[in-house]
Amino acid sequence: MKIRTRLTLLFTFITATLMVFYGIAVYYSSSKAREVSFYAQLRTEAIAKANLFFQSTLSEKEMHRLYKNNTKTLNEVQVAIYDSEFNLIYHDDSKVDYIKENPEMLSNIFRNKDISFFINDLQAIGTVYSHNQKEYVVTAAGYDQYGYSSITHLLTISIIAFTCILILIYLAGIFLSKKALNPLSEMVSQIKRITAGKLQLRIKTTGEKDELNELAQNFNGMLERLENSFEAQKHFVSNISHELRTPLAAIITELEIASEKEQTNKDYRQTIKSTLDDARNMARLSNSLMDLAKASYDPNEISFSELRLDEVLLESYTKTIKENTEYKVSLNIETDVEEHQLIVQGNQYLLRVAFNNLIDNACKYSPEHSCSIIIKNSDKNLHISFINTGAVIPQEDLQRIFEPFYRSDISRKEKGYGIGLFLTEKIIHLHNATIAVISENNKTVFTVLFELNPDFSPDR
Known part of the structure; x- marks a missing residue:
């Protein structure tokens, strides 16, 4: 069932329910008002007939004739009068007695002075009437035909x-729901035109501050993110294909040459060495891509635990020095840095990958292959700086240094794939930290800022 139909039916049902309750209330109040009004009319008729009986010169026979004449044209009220001894002294028509009074009823009327009740569809009242210091019971009954x-x-x-x-209301509901949901129908038509090849299309928005316009704006924002993601994915796949194709082509070429002609043992060893170098490059690229995939996970899917940044840094530069014996790395923690300030919530593996990349990047582009790591704090942040000396990074390259697969003219002289710094930035942001770079005066400094936790107690 369409939303338009559901809204119309729901609107109609609610309105019908309210109208039913209103109708019942009106009918009940009108019925009660009629009942009270007719009881008052019966009392008036009873008193008037008693006055006529006791105070007028009309005989009882004339009053009977008057009653019978009125019943031919009107629903005449039938009146009866009893004395204190329960003796009937007057009745409009004793042959057709509506009330059929008995001593118990008359006694009740004397006791309560005034009563009212129903006899099937007839209404009846009983009241006490005084005349010449004597009390009489006057009853009246009638059918309120009007x-x-x-x-x-x-x-x-x-x-x-x-x-x-x-x-x-149902017709109005159809019209109003159609008018209200017409923008949504137009939005659906526009969405149907958007495909994987037409992600540049957008839904039309209006200046109205309503939910549909907010939905259109958020949907356009999602499309923009998808378009950027698709573009990045295409760029990523293109670069990966290029980076993998080069070592694979080299491996295939070297193996084909080695298989097609006889070579000396030295030549075979050289071929194997070149093939191993290309395979190691592919392995490094594959590891970088795996690390990038892990850093791209939803933060809720990554396990975080309490760890010390200085210990992670020690593990990182120990691993880097072990793999590259020519690298020189120093770690300096300033004296004002307290032990509890080094503790953060993080993923040890990912942080180690990020620090490895920063240390390797600093040593790789330093003429002395050295990197100096300095840890210091400020009022709200813990600063970890990775410093190396050598050629500075041009300003135009600094603006793109964290882009995936971007390599400046200086970096092309060294082996790499342009993934390291992009991966590092993702990992740092994943830990709610920031990274900045300054390159001037023959020195390049990458600084990672972790926000200090003001609620952390050093005694815990």
């Missing part, structure tokens, strides 16, 4: 009006 006709007419009109209004 009142019941009015109530029945009201009910008929209400049912007809309810049916007509319900139909009009």
Whole structure:
């Protein structure tokens, strides 16, 4: 069922329910008002008939004739009068006695002075009437034909009006829901035109501050992120294909040459050495890509634990020196850095990869193959600086240094794939930290800033 139909039916159902409750309330109050009004009319008729009986010159026979004449045209109220001894002294028509009074009822009327009750469809009252210092019971009963006709007419009109209004509300609901959801229908039509090859298309937005416009804006934002992601993926795949194709082509060429002609043992060893170098390059690239994939995970899927940054740095530069014996790395922690300030919530493996890349990058581009690591703190941050001396990085390259697969003219002289710094930045951001680079005066400094936790207690 479409939303438009559901909204129309729901709107109609709610309105119908409210109208039913309103109709019941009106009908009930009107019925009660008719009942009270007719009881008052019965009392008036009873007192008037008693006055006529006791104070007028009309005989009882004339009063009977008057009653019978009125019943031919009106629903005349039937009145009876009893004395204190429960003796009947007057009755409009004793042959057709509506109330059928008994001593118990008359005693109740004397006791309560005034009562009212129903006898099937008839309403009746009993009241005490005083005349010449004597008390009499006057009863009156009648059928409120006019009142019941009015109530029945009201009910008929209400049912007809309810049916007509319900139909009009349903039609109005269809019109209003169609008008209200028309922008959504247009949005669906526009979305259908957006495909993987047309991610540049956008949904039209308006200046209205409503939910549909907010939905369109957020959807356009999602499309923009998807488009950027697709472009980055295409760029990534293109670069990976290029980087893998080069060592694979070299390996294939060297093995084909070695298999097609006889070579000396020295030549075979050289071929094997070259093939191993290309294979190691592919392994390094594969490891970098695996690390990049891990750093791209949802943060909720990466396990974080409490660890010390100085210990991770020690592991990183120990591993780097072991793999590159010509590298020289020093670690200096300033005296004002307290032990608890070095503790963060992080992933040890990913941080070690990031620090490895920064140390390797510093040593690789330093003429002395050296890197100096300095840890210091400020009011709110812990600073970890990776410093090397040598040729500075041009300003135009600094702006793109963290882009994937970007390599400046200086970096092309060294082996690499342009993944390291991009991967490092992702890992640093994953740990809610920032990284910045300054390259001037024959010195390049990469600085990682971890925010100090003000709630951390050194005694815990």
